Amino acid sequence: MDIIELVVEDDIGERVDSYLAKKLEEVSRSYIKKLIKDGHIKVNNLQVKPKYVVNKGDVITVKLPEPEKLELIPQDLPIEIVYEDEDVAVVNKPRGMVVHPAPGNYSGTLVNALLYHLESLSTINGVVRPGIVHRIDKDTSGLLMIAKNDFAHIELSKQLKEHSITRIYYALVEGNIKVDNGTINAPIGRHPVDRKKMAVTDRNSKRAITHFKVLERFGQYTLIEAKLETGRTHQIRVHMSYIKHPLVGDLVYGSKKNEFKQEGQLLHAKVIGFIHPRTKEYMEFDSQLPDYFKKVLDVLRRKNYRHN
Structure with a gap:
């Protein structure tokens, strides 16, 4: 105890x-x-x-008290394994899937799927989070690197700490961002009132930096590329809301209008790049936007075409 x-x-x-x-x-x-x-x-x-x-x-x-001993069940859940070798794997997580089990939610997670599809996973994060080096939110889709042994986990964790991992996201945000690119340097910590949320705050916070670039403008909406320098919880969602351009579909940090009836934010972890723990070669992986994201963009492009 x-x-x-x-x-x-x-x-x-x-x-x-x-x-x-x-x-x-x-x-x-x-x-x-x-x-x-x-x-x-x-x-x-x-x-x-x-x-x-x-x-x-x-x-x-x-x-x-000592946590109750959990026995996680491997589950044959559909996940896309983009790359795999003896040390690491890269998976494309679908929207709506929680990365690892938590109280009250011990099945249907990415970890349950990894236990089924991969022969080995690192043990550093314990029984509940085997192989998990970093996370993305339940309603964020995209690429995650997975450690298949403790050696790989330690090496990848070092790179995360040094901010040398390439993490590029695509996001659709509300409003027209007038500048072509920018950097948001604002510390993030727990929301002072709502403990389930994060916020830009000077109190009990950590340094947080997001670089963004405008990819396409649709009048009331903007498609951006966001590159993480740091990796705080909900970082892109909090930062974009902070500059008054919340993510479309984000019912926690955005507006409640949700014109496109999305079940979560339009945020996709598109690119991940890292130095392989064993070979020391740089590896980078890219992924397609999910269909629901592409459909919203198609609607906006048709609207734009008709108006121009």
Whole structure:
């Protein structure tokens, strides 16, 4: 059982469950409430309720029980394996598929499919995330690199840390971006109110840089190429929303109009490039836009043609 001890440094007048949800990013607020109820969280060695307001100097002790042992089931789910050798694989994830299992969602994920289709996966991220070096959102489609052993995982992780991986996305955004290209350099952290969302913020945030280039303009919409320099959670979605050009179909960070009735943002991880862990050769992979994305572009191009 892991024990975490925190000392409240500021008199912020915040509920203990809310305070801990910010401090322990990997733990949800609902799970924190359960831990409080089960007596695993104490303040100044006393049991409290989730609504207890923390004070400066309070000592909070959190006991995190050992996670339940999970046995993930390999599933014959349709995924496109673009490349594979003894060390790495590159897969094209479809929209709507979660990358790895999480509480309440232990099947139907990319990991379940990888366990079925690949003979081996790295173990560094534990039983729930074998082979997973980086992630893309459930409703984002496109290319992911997968580590088939721990050696490959360590080497690819180093490249991610050094920002030397090539990651290029195509996105359809709302509004007409007037400049041809630009860079958004704005730190990203947890949203101060809605903990499920990310936001551009100076508080508890990390450096985040996105380079974008306009590919095609459609009046009310713009097709862009976005290149990640850093890889924060929801980075492109948050950054484009921040400059008032949210992604089409993004019901979390965008508008609710959703003219094209999309079940998620029009964002595709089109290109991935990295140095092979063993051969040290640079490899780059490109992928086609999915059909639903191309159909929206076709509609916009026909509209544009009629208006010109």
